[in-house]
Amino acid sequence: MKSALFKIKNIMFGEKKLLVATAASSKENKAQQPTQNSHIRDYLKHYLSLEHSPYYAVLISGEWGIGKTFLAKSILNEFLDKSKYSYISLYGTGNYDDIDAALYQSIYPALTNKGVKLLGRLGKAALKYSRIDGAIKLSDITSPSKDRLYIFDDLERSKLPADQVLGYINELVEHDGCKVLIIANESKLLENKTYIETREKLIGKTLEAQPVIEDALRHFLSKVSDTNARSILLSHIDILIRIAKQASAKNLRILQQSIWDFERLSKHLKEHHYKKPEGINALVSLFFCIAMEVKSGTLSISDIKNRPDGFIRRMQKARSDEPSTAIDDTQKKFPEIDIHDRLLTNDVLVDILFKGIINSDALNESLDQSSIYIDPLAEPAWRTVWHSAERDEATVEKAVIEMERKFEKKEYLDLGEILHVVGLRLWLSDISELRIDRNQVIQEAKNYIDHLYKNRLLPPINRGYFGDLETGYAGLGIYEYKESDFQDFRHYLRARQEQANLDSYPDKAQELLKEMSSDTNLFHRRLNWTNDADDNIYANIPLLAAIPPEQFASQLLSLPPLNRKTAVIALYSRYSSGNLERDLQNEKTWISEVYKKLILSSEKLKPITKYKLRNLVEHYLSSFIA
Known part of the structure; x- marks a missing residue:
């Protein structure tokens, strides 16, 4: 069923032939250097200059992230004012109403107002309120004019089947005579026979886009807010272009994300780092080639953690038939860059690229200890x-x-x-x-x-x-x-x-015994795994075996009742996990002796105290006695 959208009377905007690219246009008259995407510019120029409705759409196809949208808009801006084309993202659209809403919001920006509810199929889009700040009336909402260009992006990312989306777009092309540009990664759609059949009726020309690395890179760098980072990267733009071309993925989003990471990193550099051009050159080269390989999934966190020094790796390969590693493959990919350079240590790279952490002290120590920055007189x-x-x-x-x-x-x-x-x-x-x-x-x-x-x-x-x-x-x-x-x-x-370790146990055990008397909660944390790794230093070390059982029992009995209970529970928690049969085997005899000493000592106590002690000891410790 056709959308009510196409039944509204077609009221023109009062401007004819908005898409005609005339020879008088100052933008068009600019000298154009041939590029790998010149065919796209030339064809779009032809398509936009048609004075009649072509009754077909143009498709720009290419891999995700190579800059198709950036390329299309850059070319269109040569011929058109931004107000003369509508950009509609199909990402996540689940029905025709969603596309209706996105289409009309692109034509009437005021429809994005939070106070406006788009009702979709009722006349393509209707308003919950008849006016929006007095600017738009319901009667102002008209069918799409054929004197605009309509760009539908992310075709393969719509929740609707692609052939249904093309059916929607076909209404614009065939019934309304509109010019339409579709942007998609068509390789994700060609396995669908229904899509292939539908596209043949709608798409008159398919243009394959190539990565627009240099233009996109300059655009990305223009958005870098940190002046130092922007200056560094602009002065190394040739290196960045070469790295982007050599990298595993041509996805420009990966390049952009790497720029953001470098901008964060650069804010932690010291003045003396900037004074060595060779250091900054090495830093940019090393960081971007590794960052882009990490973000493309070519290098894992394990690869970075185990990245060897270049000299060490050469010795390894010279003395054995070790298989090639991912780091080796990356080095072949970037032959001009030393992938093994310790300018950035493995820990620093892991923190930045996998954890999103920039430890300023670790970063600067890494740089300052490198062969480029270290002071030879101060070097060990x-x-x-x-x-x-x-x-x-x-x-x-x-x-x-x-x-x-x-x-x-x-x-x-x-x-x-x-x-x-x-x-x-x-x-x-x-x-x-x-x-x-x-x-x-x-x-x-x-x-x-x-x-x-x-x-x-x-x-x-x-x-x-x-x-x-x-x-x-x-x-x-x-x-x-x-x-x-x-x-x-x-x-x-x-x-x-x-x-x-064994030699140190007696002294450490006596310190632990003192802590049991002064802070039984700390004593508990010392002996058991907790969230505080700094405290539970003896959780898997059989340190208690170095304390004479009679001394421990005597010290335990000297504690106030509540503290005594906490200390006994600490022993219960220590052994209840089964660790007495693993790391703490040396304490098996010890805990049995402590148990016997406590039971024996209870005989000398008054009845109530005797009862409480025996009950405490038997309840928490008896199951660990051999």
Whole structure:
């Protein structure tokens, strides 16, 4: 059934041939340089200049996000005033009423007023009220004039079947003689036979759009509000164009989103960063190629977290037949850019691109520790050796001497730095810079760890901490980390840390016992997993076994009744999850002894106190007694 929309008397707007592109138009007379989309401009110029109704629509097709709408409007603005065409988005439209409303709102902007209710099929669109601020009367609402151009965008994103939408548009073309431009990603529609049959009756010309990267990019940059970011990006526009063309996706929305992310990032840069053009150039290049690959789904969060240093990756590929990774593929895609550059560390990239977080301190530390920005005089010796390919020979030689001095004097106490130094010494041994073989390097490294352990300088294992040092530390990959002798050293280090853990238990246990007396709620949090990770540091560590059972029982009995109950419940919560059979096995005998001591001690108490204590202990702890 035809819409009542097409039954209204056609009252012209009083302006004829609005779509004729005349030779006198100053816009048309502008010199036009041939582009990859010149065919679209040329055909639309022809279509708009027709003085008679063509009785067919024109389709601009192309992949999502390549800038079809931007392209169409840019071309149309050469020939038409914006008031002479109507733009209708079909996105989400579910029936003809929705399209009616969108069509008439595009012709009469006042119909978007919140006080107006569009009733759709009643005369295409009717008003709940007969007047809108005195500007439009119901009688003013007329059929679409054929002296306007009607642009229907997002055909494939309507909830209506595409052939039904085309049927609606056909009423405009055949019955009202209107000129219509349709914008769609037709590749999403061509599997539908009904659509193909319908389009043949309506669409007289299909124009394939190519990405309008440069024009769209300049438009995007004109919208960047931060002056520093806009200035940086405009001065690097050639790089951005090249990256956009090389990227996996040609979706311009991805480019726009990357610009927004860079604008946020740029607000955290320091003045000295802007003073090094090579640094800003590297930052723009690295950020945009990774950002666009992430947003296109080519690089995952795992790929970024495990992104190795370029030098490390080259060593890996030289020594084994490792399969190509997504990072390797990205490097091939952008051969002029060092995808492995640590200018932005993996953590910084993950925060910005996956979590939407910009940690100003982490960002600036990442930049300042990079080979471009770091002050060579302030750079730690081991980092200079690591960056030897980018430092002059004399500087590197001095750094090797200084690194060796600090290693010999046992001045390195940070585990990450120690792992770096051991990896670097293995590499220096391989290239004969050090006159010792790899076996001696590993033995000296183990002796170093023994020294730290004996002098109580070796930090105990912080659960989950070692994982951060699997492949890198301080934004740099660890040399030789995959080699078997290096892994042997890591196992030795971990074993020593485990022993350091055990050695530290008695002192930590006594501190915990004091906390039970001073703050039983904190005692509870120390022993159990809670939302406060800073407090529950012993949740899976069998620390209680280091407290003599009789001492613990005595301390527990000295607590006020309510605090005593809280402490017992802390033990119940600790063991009720079944962890007594896993990480806390060393506490199985301990809790049994504590239980016995408490029951035995209750015999010396007065009847009521005895009853309450036994009831408390048996109710909460008896199920854990072997």
